[in-house]
Amino acid sequence: MTSKNILLTASLIGLSIGSHAQTLDRSKLPTDAPAPQIKIGKPVTFSLPNGLKVFVVENHKLPRVAFNLVLDREPILEGDKAGYVDMAGQLMRSGTKTRTKEQLDEAVDFIGANLSTSPTGAYGLALTKHTPKLLSLMADVILNPSFPQAELDKIKKQTKSGLASQKDNPNAIVSKVSNVLMFGKNHPYGEQTTEATVDRVTVADCRNYYKTYFRPNIGYLAVVGDITPAEAKTQIEKALGSWQRGDVPKPTYAVPTPPAKTKIAIVDRPASVQSVINIVYPVQLKPYSSETILASVTNDILGGGEARLFNNLREKHGYTYGAYSNLSGDRLAGRFRASASVRTAVTDSAVAEFMNELKAIGNGRVTADELKQTKNGLSGSFVFALEDPQTIANFAINTARYNLPGDFFANYLKSIDATTDADVETVAKKFVKPENAYIVVVGKASEFADKLKKYGDIEYYDTDGNKMDAPTAAKAVPAGLTAEQVIDNYIKAIGGKEAVSKIEDVSMTMSTEVQGQALQITRKQKAPNRFSMAINAMGMEVMKQTSDGTKVAQSGMQGSKTIEGQEAKASILTGSLFPELHFAENGVKSTLAGTEKVAGKDAYKIVHTTGDGITWSDFYDVTTGLKAQTIITQKAPTGDVTVTVMYSDYQDANGVKFPRTLNQNLGPVQMALKVDQLDVNKGLKDSDF
Amino acid sequence: MKKIFLWLALCPGLYAVALAQTPKKAAPAATASPTAQGRIKFTEYDLPNGLHVILHQDNTTPLVAVTVMYHVGSKNEQPNRTGFAHFFEHLLFEGSDNIKRGEYMKLVKGNGGQLNANTSQDRTFYYEVMPANKLELGLYLESERQLHAKIDQTGVNTQREVVKEEKRQRYDNQPYGTIILEVLKRAYKTHPYRWAPIGSLDDLNAASIDEFRQFYTDFYVPNNAILSIAGDIDVEQSKALVSKYFAEIPRGTKPVYRPTIKEPAQTTEVRDIVYDNITLPAVVQAYHIPAQGTPDYYAIDVLQTLLAGGESSRFNKEIVDKQQKAVATAAVPFGLEDPGLFLTYGIANQGVEADDLEASINTEIDRVKKDLVTDVEFQKVKNQIETNFVNQNARIFGIAENLANYKMYYGDANLINTELDRYNKVTKEDLRRVANQYLTKDNRVVLYYLPKAMEGKTDTGKGK
Secondary structure, three states: OOHHHHHHHHHHOOOOOOOOOOOOOOOOOOOOOOOOOOOOOOOEEEEOOOOOEEEEEEOOOOOEEEEEEEEOOOOOOOHHHOOHHHHHHHHOOOOEOOOOHHHHHHHHHHOOOEEEEEOOEEEEEEEHHHHHHHHHHHHHHHHOEOOOHHHHHHHHHHHHHHHHHHHOOHHHHHHHHHHHHHHOOOOOOOOOOOHHHHHOOOHHHHHHHHHHHOOHHHEEEEEEEOOOHHHHHHHHHHHHOOOOOOOOOOOOOOOOOOOOOOEEEEEEOOOOOEEEEEEEEEEOOOOOOHHHHHHHHHHHHHHOOOOHHHHHHHHHOOOEEEEEEEEEOOOOOEEEEEEEEEEHHHHHHHHHHHHHHHHHHOOOOOOHHHHHHHHHHHHHHHHHHHOOHHHHHHHHHHHHHOOOOOOOOOOHHHHHHHOOHHHHHHHHHHHOOOOOOEEEEEEOHHHHHHHHHHHOEEEEEOOOOOEEOOOOOOOOOOOOOOHHHHHHHHHHHHOOHHHHHOOOEEEEEEEEEEOOEEEEEEEEEEOOOEEEEEEEEOOEEEEEEEEOOOOEEEEEOOEEEEEOHHHHHHHHHHHOOOHHHHOOOOOOEEEEEEEEEEOOEEEEEEEEEOOOOOEEEEEEEOOOOOEEEEEEEEEEOOEEEEEEEEEEEEEEEOOEEEEEEEEEEEOOEEEEEEEEEEEEOOOOOHHHO | OOEEEEEEEOOOOOEEEEEEEOOOOOOOOOOOOHHHOOOOOOEEEEOOOOOEEEEEEOOOOOEEEEEEEEOOOHHHOOOOOOOHHHHHHHHOOOOEOOOOOOHHHHHHHHOOOEEEEEEOOOOEEEEEEEEHHHHHHHHHHHHHHHHHEOOOHHHHHHHHHHHHHHHHHHHHOOOOOOHHHHHHHHHOOOOHHHOOOOOOHHHHHHOOHHHHHHHHHHHOOHHHEEEEEEEOOOHHHHHHHHHHHHOOOOOOOOOOOOOOOOOOOOOOOEEEEEEEOOOOOEEEEEEEOOOOOOHHHHHHHHHHHHHHOOOOOHHHHHHHHHOOOEEEEEEEEEOOOOOOEEEEEEEEOOOOOHHHHHHHHHHHHHHHHHOOOOHHHHHHHHHHHHHHHHHHOOOHHHHHHHHHHHHHHHOOOOHHHHHHHHHHOOOHHHHHHHHHHHOOHHHEEEEEEEEHHHOOOOOOOOOO
């Protein structure tokens, strides 16, 4: 009677079974089973006499064990040595009393393990049979770090080069300024690491941090994998039993409050062609509560992957490549953030749409479709994350740290699933507050500042979050001044036409560092329009461009190509020696477009165009006459790319002044190019290009 | 593999974004330690229509991987109709009698899942990973694909364009992207491994809709497939659901075509130059090796790790770090159902000639032919192999795929637990022996990849 019998019979007599089987209505999608319960092995917990709390999640599926130590301490106000805490965490993995960093690396590699440290913990992963060895290495870095000076020096250098690149990165600026505004500079979340604070950090600071905070009594150690609780206990007691407890300070901080009414904070960045907009404020939202789950559903509908903000600002209006929001809980202070990078001209329109969406989410119900999609998406990503054993470890620890009900994470999907449109409205009303926000904008203030006044009072900040006066407008162009005169003045300023015309060729080498990577750049130019440039990294040439004056040959790791026509012309017009001398023969028209600030100084902006649509701008210092900046936008496969180059530190060679420092951006990356060597008239031949 | 992104912005009007990527290191060889034995439990059975079903229950995470492996790859294609198996990897997402065009992916993503597929010389693999309560949806989708996929001219035209772009992006436009293609066509004279899964666009253009339909009827049948499901399932309930969706799919009516062509042994070295859009020369060597699963294949796999597995491997330590002759090196055992290839390659450092780099590679190969490895190094290699193997089974998706692979290739899904024994049989002496036996001059294809600019004016020749 069952279909099974029919199948069996059918196969016995060798017939195709299709026509005999129960008919399945395939036009309908199957219905989902109920949202599954998450089954996490229940941790066995115990404490060492020194106070270390251990959670063993026994799972013998794979013969490996992960150890995740988390220190539960309050955030630290680092003051005039901001940055030292992170450095201390990194330094712990850089040498112990009996092992150099190299020896540590070797020992970890030999057993095919991972081992890392942070200011608030350590993580290790190895196959079961290497567990005792891994644990002894882990204990060595936890108990006996040696804080080698040389390793700290390396870390300080990396930190500083990181800071330098942030200074001109609008995304880094916007987040710094946002943090200062939300929390204040005397709050752990608002204080800023600077070159000066990094310089003050000593080995003693790192050691003190370690001595004060690396204490077992604030530690949670999750052990996940192929180990029994008894084995774990024996091994951990042996490895970490001698770890001494200590009194760990518990500083308290004022609760940050959102502004009584919305304020505009502008960081003026005249070179920007895009405005980075962040709408931020602190929220009182505790982590891992039922409210947090509702908040994440709400936020996902507002500003998740392809949600309301995205659909409005990108799909409907085309202001941006993406617009998102984030609403996160935290024991000390949570935060809301909505963000997008938009082109300068639509800065105020984009702010308007942000405000519309922020108001709308708390003002009416979300649609059933929005709710369903969000629930499915959140459930899916939650479950995918769970496959990582680290996630499982985190759950065990967070359940203890935050005193959560034992089934909090097991019920997470159910809670997501139970969220209603009414819940979303309630939570949105409580947490989405467009009237009590900081609207932080990093961009070219002169283009949009006036138009933002209607959203709140405007204040200006520097890139470190210090309040400053509104930038004064550059002085007007004197009557009668023409582009040609500005360019003539520039030629005079660098040494005069006669001296300039005697320069036949220039060879220079420059150096810079990008993301910790040293680069050498060799550039050669020969009058009138030949040039070449090669970039070397790690001793190999990663890119080279050569122009014979009509086309540009390009080669690099991604292959070779030759650029001709308009694209080449743009490069040649801006890359050759003293292009100003050859504007006439190349049909370049120059227009004086006004004055603007470049690095705080007034400069004349000259827009150059050719008949065939190439355009770029040069900025000449009003006082010195020297060229201060070039801005050129080029087409790239990923969209327009704007390159801004600022020139400074002009020095004489053969009676002509050349800039010896170039500051250049491309997208998020900022480079300071130092000219190490500059030679004039070496007799370069055309065949060299 | 390490990715180094260098964002380079340069003097006015000149900019470049250079992406330097160390080529993929070979996938680590698979072994398991004694402690890994028997960890992965599974149930397997056949449906009356011949569909082999493997179920692995792991209730740790409420996820389920629903996968179907078809025993069809590029070697099942006809020489004038290459690229079909891979083309189907695209075509079979077009929809079915009940799933509208474009809906397939939407259904998976909108339900919190992920999906993809891949094709090799020997098999094609389709999968969805979804929250566990969507198991039935996954089964429905895969059964629709097997029962009555939509194969029409519109889909063929659309996907042909996609495959064209894929070929451009992954092979033609990728520096060194054609290595496998160029190696295969020189290493194999008669065996269908002489063409790669991507195949020929001309063949795809020339094929009629009936030919595509015939290929579907011939190969995408339950008796040529393994349905491998892993994750948070109940075995009995899953069996019922599998039956509900797959039992009605008719068995294929004729035997599945499997080529029996034997590639004759190579007797003299094949050496050639390929000019490509590259700056740095590359040296590629490909040695004929036995089929995957043979004892010698395992020895070669261990040898691969010794030569090129990780930062402390011989190639990397000697050729990249010490001699600085290469920016990257790799060794890849190209294990296939029929005898495959062992590939080594290096990308030369700036200013290093290809033959200079090849000499260094040969020195390392000669070293393994001459000297036994030390116990410490042998142990390190085994530890590396073991760790990587264990980690491969960390996710249910990997387990579903590995189970299906072991069953399809070796008829024994349980190798997922026991394959280690095969690696453990490999001795230090075996490493030296297989190096002497297979890594010989007459048994290899050597290709120099040189910059196009050098075409016609090279006297670096093809090396010696």
